[in-house]
Amino acid sequence: MITFINFYLIPGVVLGCIYALGAIGVSLTFGILRFANFAHGDIMTFGVYITLTLVLLTGAHPLLVAPVAMALTALLAVAIDRLFYRPFRSSPAIMLMIASLGMMLMIRSVVRFIWGVQLQSLVRGIEQPLAWLEPLRLLPKHLLIITGAVVLMVAVHLLLTRTKIGKAMRATSDNAELARVCGIDTETVIRMTWILGSVLAVAAGVFLAIDTHVETMMGFRLLVPMFAAAILGGIGKPYGAVAGGLVIGIVEELSAYPWIGTEPLLSPSYKAGVAFTIMVAMLIWRPQGLLHGRRF
Amino acid sequence: MEQLYGYVLYGVTLASMGGIYALLALGLNIQWGFTGLFNTGIAGFLAVGAYTQALLTTPLSSRHIGGIELPIPLAMLCAMVLSAIVAYGVARACIRLRSDYLAIATLGIAEILRLIFKNELWATNGPRGVSQIPRAFEDLPPPWNAIAFMAMVLLIVLVVYLLMERARVSPWGRMMAAIRENEEAAAAIGKHVAHYRTESFVIGAAMMGLAGALLAQYLKQIDPQVSEPVTATFLVWVMLIAGGSANNRGAILGAFLIWTIWSATQILTGFLPNEFVAFGYTVGNLQVRSAYVRVFLIGLILQFILQRRPQGLLPEKRPAASRPSSAHTDRDSS
Amino acid sequence: MKKLLSVVALGALMSSPALSADVKVGSVAGVTGPIAELVAPILAGRNLAADHVNAAGGLLDGNRLVMIQADSQCDAKAAVDAASKVVNVDRVVAIVGASCSGATSGMAQAVTIPAGIASVSDTSTAPSITDLDDNGRVFRTVPSDAYQGATLAQYAYDLGFRRLAVTYANDDYNAGFAAVFAATFPELGGTITASQAHEPAKPSYRAEVATLASAGDAEALALFAYYGGSGITIIRNSLEAGLFSRFLGGDAMVDQSVIDRIGADTLRGNIWLTQPISEEDSVSHMAFADAFAARGNDPQAPFAAHGYDATFVVALAIEKAGSTDSAAIAKALTQINDPDGEIINAGEWAKAKAAIAAGKAINYEGATGSVDFDANGDVPGSYGISTVGGKGTWQVAPIH
Structure with a gap:
């Protein structure tokens, strides 16, 4: 049992937290701007590389410099929106999706051109689990990731429920027409969506980089689990995205558990398929997601 | 002279690949352009066709199943049929989904198919793929073998184009456009919307399967990378949107144009030196870096086409002149 | 013409x-x-x-x-x-x-x-x-995978390993390499306790590593992966979970970033990677x-x-x-x-x-060995073993 918790459940929760933070941005963009943003993962990568540069320059802990990277990345996201997405506000979703695809290629090329493709890391070496939690094996960085994710999620919750702009965002996500009629400034809402989405994406990316390493495809590789989490939770529902992210993360790790005998239930080479399968199954049987997200 | 000969041969390869992409774009045009089905699983149907062709025509090998050595045209037919069958299964489950959801579902299904091709070693040789696939006309002396293959591809594109043009102005084609623009109205006048959508999805997928069969022959080697989504799915979308959605000529033009841009931008990187020295500091691997610039440029060209010609190079032509042309704006806002 | x-x-x-x-x-x-x-x-x-x-x-x-x-x-x-x-x-x-x-x-x-x-x-x-x-x-x-897989199996056996767990990235290079290894090692008298493919480029392999470890007390993990795709992540996950501390692998893992990311002291004496080298001397x-x-x-x-x-x-x-x-x-x-x-x-x-x-x-x-092409255009495999040296870099020694 303790093996199950230590080696399957805790890693699943850590991964789930990272997915969840990224998925909030995907879900909000999907809900408010009505398109699947393929560039979200590469926005994340960009933020991580900015963090890496700041860490190399200052020698500070990644979490201390991450806010600067978040600000710069948010600025980039807003600028990209202004230049490449705004012309398509009233076009079909496919135009925005293809524009985001082009953006994905462009951002990745810039990252590779500036920083190269070699692996880098924010934190070096191997950590030992926290002694005071025995027999639970929890690494300090995992405690940091889980705590950080919870703090950010609470902050998002407060933003969405207590502030005027947050309420406007939820209203726009639920019903854009109605929100506009009620006098909500859609452009402000959209700007805020990009800022919030990229801040959370950078946070997820930095957490992932602390856990593993920094490379140019790291964000792109998270894209599908993030989409899956957003759909699982219900499009446009930030809380649903959090739940979806946790579920996808945990299920991915548990799929390798030897439920029957000593062989893994599912060959780990099919691990990437877990997120897809959940996603497709949800779309077919419960497209509104777990939390009654927006239906198109 | 020799240089010119080289350009001609390069043109033959461009046209062969362009033709294969044109088939994919035409298939997508039936699904998206005619009927409004947001299929992002092109790579999956392409892979089904390619693997069918490969496994049915290659000689017996210990690495994968097969050894039937079917004649090439028969295998191409099988590739189309199998792709259509898979598409029918997908359609049964997903065809009622609205556009964005259908897009994500098909993307997911294509990736699951790719994982199956990659993991079922006994059948497909897994990530190492299938090689020594026979290609039509390969026994002719060079360069005629390549030219004959290109001619076959272009002929198939022409036939498919002519068939699609007939379909487009037929009652069936008008029905599809009606469903695309106003599903409720089409249903209200007693049309089985799901039935028509399934038909369109399956026909489009069969063409993608055919393109896969041609691709397998052209490359003589396939592995799960052929269904990598960027070049197998999204590039096709770019082609269709750039060329002109719902316009068959646009789809073909877009395919050839975008593939040429995709391929020929490589020529630019060849002109760069490997490194240059500035302020006593060597900036190395310039050619490596230039490959990233190339991808950046492709993204930028894409943005440019999207913003400057959102209707595509050849906008849709309606079979009936009296229809309003506001379709593109209200297609996804329901 | x-x-x-x-x-x-x-x-x-x-x-x-x-x-x-x-x-x-x-x-x-x-x-x-x-x-x-x-x-x-x-x-x-x-x-x-x-x-x-x-x-x-x-x-x-x-x-x-x-x-x-x-x-x-x-x-x-x-x-x-x-x-x-x-x-x-x-x-x-x-x-x-x-x-x-x-x-x-x-x-x-x-x-x-x-x-x-x-x-x-x-x-x-x-x-x-x-x-x-x-x-x-x-x-x-x-060299073709056929050589390197067999060489690594023999070397692992000579080092005294008898029970090994195997995991490989499911790509064209690593899958073939691992297949030869997993076929050769038992022929020599060793036991493969578990063999698992994994999908490269996932953010975590903790569950995979735990499942591999639970299948029997393996003495080390034979890891076939590109260092960037999944190699470093798997070593890191194994060490952090305390499940495997010793690793065997091939030349796709030999990169300075492996040592830099994991730490030289942790890896020294615990990792052996085959790598093609020059035959007589390495001038x-x-x-x-x-x-x-x-x-x-x-x-x-x-x-x-x-x-x-x-x-x-x-x-x-x-x-x-x-x-x-x-x-x-x-x-x-x-x-x-x-x-x-x-x-x-x-x-x-x-x-x-x-x-x-x-x-x-x-x-x-050549820099990698004799580069004697045979009739098929292949070169024979002549390998050394890379280990972590005193300076925290990879050191290659010929296999005797």
Whole structure:
């Protein structure tokens, strides 16, 4: 049992937290701007590389410099929106999706051109689990990731429920027409969506980089689990995205558990398929997601 | 002279690949352009066709199943049929989904198919793929073998184009456009919307399967990378949107144009030196870096086409002149 | 047509010996594909060889060797397109590449074999490349997986390991390598406690590692992966979970970043990686390594030395053929390893040029080993073992 918790459940929760933070941005963009943003993962990568540069320059802990990277990345996201997405506000979703695809290629090329493709890391070496939690094996960085994710999620919750702009965002996500009629400034809402989405994406990316390493495809590789989490939770529902992210993360790790005998239930080479399968199954049987997200 | 000969041969390869992409774009045009089905699983149907062709025509090998050595045209037919069958299964489950959801579902299904091709070693040789696939006309002396293959591809594109043009102005084609623009109205006048959508999805997928069969022959080697989504799915979308959605000529033009841009931008990187020295500091691997610039440029060209010609190079032509042309704006806002 | 053209080309060369046109060689690699981080140092290796040639007299009559780069993206579609471009438009006389066995196989079958152009791959290890009906056109400076898997199994057994868990990234390179290893190790008397494929490039492998460990008390983990794809992550996850502390693997793991990310003290004495090396001594390898490091590159980077050798043998073959005729070059590739010939080490271009000019036979001893092509264009595998040395870098020692 303790093996199950230590080696399957805790890693699943850590991964789930990272997915969840990224998925909030995907879900909000999907809900408010009505398109699947393929560039979200590469926005994340960009933020991580900015963090890496700041860490190399200052020698500070990644979490201390991450806010600067978040600000710069948010600025980039807003600028990209202004230049490449705004012309398509009233076009079909496919135009925005293809524009985001082009953006994905462009951002990745810039990252590779500036920083190269070699692996880098924010934190070096191997950590030992926290002694005071025995027999639970929890690494300090995992405690940091889980705590950080919870703090950010609470902050998002407060933003969405207590502030005027947050309420406007939820209203726009639920019903854009109605929100506009009620006098909500859609452009402000959209700007805020990009800022919030990229801040959370950078946070997820930095957490992932602390856990593993920094490379140019790291964000792109998270894209599908993030989409899956957003759909699982219900499009446009930030809380649903959090739940979806946790579920996808945990299920991915548990799929390798030897439920029957000593062989893994599912060959780990099919691990990437877990997120897809959940996603497709949800779309077919419960497209509104777990939390009654927006239906198109 | 020799240089010119080289350009001609390069043109033959461009046209062969362009033709294969044109088939994919035409298939997508039936699904998206005619009927409004947001299929992002092109790579999956392409892979089904390619693997069918490969496994049915290659000689017996210990690495994968097969050894039937079917004649090439028969295998191409099988590739189309199998792709259509898979598409029918997908359609049964997903065809009622609205556009964005259908897009994500098909993307997911294509990736699951790719994982199956990659993991079922006994059948497909897994990530190492299938090689020594026979290609039509390969026994002719060079360069005629390549030219004959290109001619076959272009002929198939022409036939498919002519068939699609007939379909487009037929009652069936008008029905599809009606469903695309106003599903409720089409249903209200007693049309089985799901039935028509399934038909369109399956026909489009069969063409993608055919393109896969041609691709397998052209490359003589396939592995799960052929269904990598960027070049197998999204590039096709770019082609269709750039060329002109719902316009068959646009789809073909877009395919050839975008593939040429995709391929020929490589020529630019060849002109760069490997490194240059500035302020006593060597900036190395310039050619490596230039490959990233190339991808950046492709993204930028894409943005440019999207913003400057959102209707595509050849906008849709309606079979009936009296229809309003506001379709593109209200297609996804329901 | 081709013959006619080559006669014309030869005639042109003979009639105007002072002409110092560039000789173009295609450099096809997966620059933007899934193994982009591996490809950058490989290209640096290729370019170093080209620079060595050009700095010491160039090819033939002082012609510059120019590497025309094209992106094969680790994908047959892209490789065929890229090769077609360099062959037809740039009129290259030979090709170095491609990366990834699928890309190389597609490129060879669809473009280079029909065009009669020789290609020398520095990364494609799939056994199926040996069987290609290639008319003597496809070569590689990297040994087929068949050798390395068996070598690692024998070495692991000799180290005293009897129970090993195996995991491999499910790609063309690692899957084949692992299959040979997993077949050989039990034949020697060892036991494979569990063997699992994993999907590369996932953010975590903790569950996979735990499942591998739970299947029986393995003494070490045999890990077949690219260091960037999943290798480092799996080592990290294993160590952090305290499940495996010792690792065996192959040359795709030998990279300085592995030590930098995990820590030299943790890995020292706990990791053994096979790597192709020079047979008798490593003078040639050191010559390459010093020159490569002087440019700020990591000489241990996987396949970088193979990239150097692949380019160098192509240059030697052009010189040996005495022309830029592709058929002559393909033939000459089998004539640069005469056992009685003058030994040429990596970097010794001037010596090679002089020997060829004097009509002497040559024997290239490359940075990675003897580079003796057999009838299939394959090289024999001669391996060393890389371990973490005192300075926190990889150290290679020959296997005795």
